[in-house]
Amino acid sequence: MGETITIAGAGLAGSLLSIYLARRGFDVHLIERRDDMRRHKLSAGRSINLALANRGLRALDAVGLGDSVRPLLITMKGRMLHENDQLHLQPYGKNDQEVIYSVSRPGLNRLLLDTAEAHGVRISFNQTLCHVDVDSATITVRDNVSGDQYQRECHPLIATDGSGSLTRRTLAFSPGATSAEEFLEHGYKELTIPADANGDHRIEKHALHIWPRGGFMLIALPNLDGSFTVTLFMPREGETSFASLDSHDAVTDFFTRTFHDALELMPDLATEFFANPTGRMVTVRCKPWYRRDKVLLLGDAAHAIVPFHGQGMNCAFEDCLVFDRLLAGESTHAVDWRSVFALFQAQRLDNANAIADLALENYIVMRESVRDPRFHLKKALSWELEKRFPKAFIPRYSMVMFHHIPYATAQSRGVIQEQLLEELIGDNDTLDHVDYASAKTLIDTRLGNVPESA
Numbered sequence: 001m002g003e004t005i006t007i008a009g010a011g012l013a014g015s016l017l018s019i020y021l022a023r024r025g026f027d028v029h030l031i032e033r034r035d036d037m038r039r040h041k042l043s044a045g046r047s048i049n050l051a052l053a054n055r056g057l058r059a060l061d062a063v064g065l066g067d068s069v070r071p072l073l074i075t076m077k078g079r080m081l082h083e084n085d086q087l088h089l090q091p092y093g094k095n096d097q098e099v100i101y102s103v104s105r106p107g108l109n110r111l112l113l114d115t116a117e118a119h120g121v122r123i124s125f126n127q128t129l130c131h132v133d134v135d136s137a138t139i140t141v142r143d144n145v146s147g148d149q150y151q152r153e154c155h156p157l158i159a160t161d162g163s164g165s166l167t168r169r170t171l172a173f174s175p176g177a178t179s180a181e182e183f184l185e186h187g188y189k190e191l192t193i194p195a196d197a198n199g200d201h202r203i204e205k206h207a208l209h210i211w212p213r214g215g216f217m218l219i220a221l222p223n224l225d226g227s228f229t230v231t232l233f234m235p236r237e238g239e240t241s242f243a244s245l246d247s248h249d250a251v252t253d254f255f256t257r258t259f260h261d262a263l264e265l266m267p268d269l270a271t272e273f274f275a276n277p278t279g280r281m282v283t284v285r286c287k288p289w290y291r292r293d294k295v296l297l298l299g300d301a302a303h304a305i306v307p308f309h310g311q312g313m314n315c316a317f318e319d320c321l322v323f324d325r326l327l328a329g330e331s332t333h334a335v336d337w338r339s340v341f342a343l344f345q346a347q348r349l350d351n352a353n354a355i356a357d358l359a360l361e362n363y364i365v366m367r368e369s370v371r372d373p374r375f376h377l378k379k380a381l382s383w384e385l386e387k388r389f390p391k392a393f394i395p396r397y398s399m400v401m402f403h404h405i406p407y408a409t410a411q412s413r414g415v416i417q418e419q420l421l422e423e424l425i426g427d428n429d430t431l432d433h434v435d436y437a438s439a440k441t442l443i444d445t446r447l448g449n450v451p452e453s454a
């Protein structure tokens, strides 16, 4: 074994990365400011469940976790739209294989921590990173139980300390560094639809439910215990906002007017509303992600994104897979960390910025576009084009969720595809007129075949 790699942050990215590194024979020490979540319940209001897609699943499969993870998953075949007292299931993909999964954040994190320990990773909880010297990778850590502080030099430090990363904020002072944290004017609040008396789901289990309302929306993802975690996304300030929902009556009245079928399923709504925090969402874009051979950012620490494409964790897991591949062939005693870090950034930075843009766009899709008949027409044409020309035309959502096509490629091809769809549909409100021979010519000319996946 070579020197010890320190990973700061035992969230989703840090714990999966530690498994990858331990499997390669590295000595890994993981430090985490929170208590061990396997012994203590996670506090409410921190995205209790998440959408896991192919990218994330592939990264879990690659370390042999597929069989342990799958029992934790609930398949979501599409969006169940709740509007005008009607329910409408909009499939995510072209067939039953193109689905996404709901998974419990703490359930998944616990599995990763158990697996990391089983691979020999040392995990220290209640240890807060409170200072980083990025030139020497010397960290100052506070033991939250004793209050003592100690210093240690890392070889190297990989910071997976999340969207508010202390390491990123420190790195931002390095010569030539840029770093931007863009907070959304909308916030989120987590609520619950409990299971019914038999412990079953009260609404369709295999769907991600959405109540799209234009300027705001409610979503619900299923849990294994029969409940749903419900999230309200809306402006933080203004006429219809979290600030305006300032009493039990105001909350109940608002839900009665806008989400009355959901309200019927949420007996503790008003109490829960005020018990749970209102979360903030941030997009992080920074560069560089590393300092010489000393420090690297990975996961949300490098590229936090808003949650509307369900890709933050998936992207962080893909980071781990890419990072691991860069270590193939390296001896644990003599890794050229600087080159590995530089290659990692080169492969991931543009892709992270692309998924950041797509995630912001998808908020409009979820709360607004899904109500527009033209959106559904374009979706139908996308699937038809994919069926006829599968090597060249893959709907953008599918490229992101069901494939391993780099995010930046999905973004750039998505722009061209959107123009094609607009042109092919024109002013029509059906697809009867579409000439698929000319569609093929346009696709061949403007798109060509999808490049091989990463």
Ligand SMILES: Cc1cc2nc3c(=O)[nH]c(=O)nc-3n(C[C@H](O)[C@H](O)[C@H](O)COP(=O)(O)OP(=O)(O)OC[C@H]3O[C@@H](n4cnc5c(N)ncnc54)[C@H](O)[C@@H]3O)c2cc1C
Residues within 6 Å of the ligand: 008, 009, 010, 011, 012, 013, 014, 031, 032, 033, 034, 046, 047, 049, 050, 051, 052, 127, 128, 129, 130, 160, 161, 162, 163, 165, 166, 188, 279, 298, 299, 300, 301, 305, 307, 309, 310, 311, 312, 313, 314, 315, 316
């Ligand atoms: C409301 C919401 C819904 C989401 N839904 C989805 C979804 O459906 N699908 C999806 O793919 N992604 C989703 N995400 C994004 C996903 O949560 C993140 O991308 C993912 O958690 C990133 O993992 P991470 O390990 O980089 O960061 P985190 O999971 O935030 O982990 C960071 C860890 O570092 C620790 N830490 C922080 N600072 C310090 C310090 N100073 N010292 C020591 N330890 C420290 C923290 O305690 C934490 O354990 C969602 C996010 C939100 C907010």
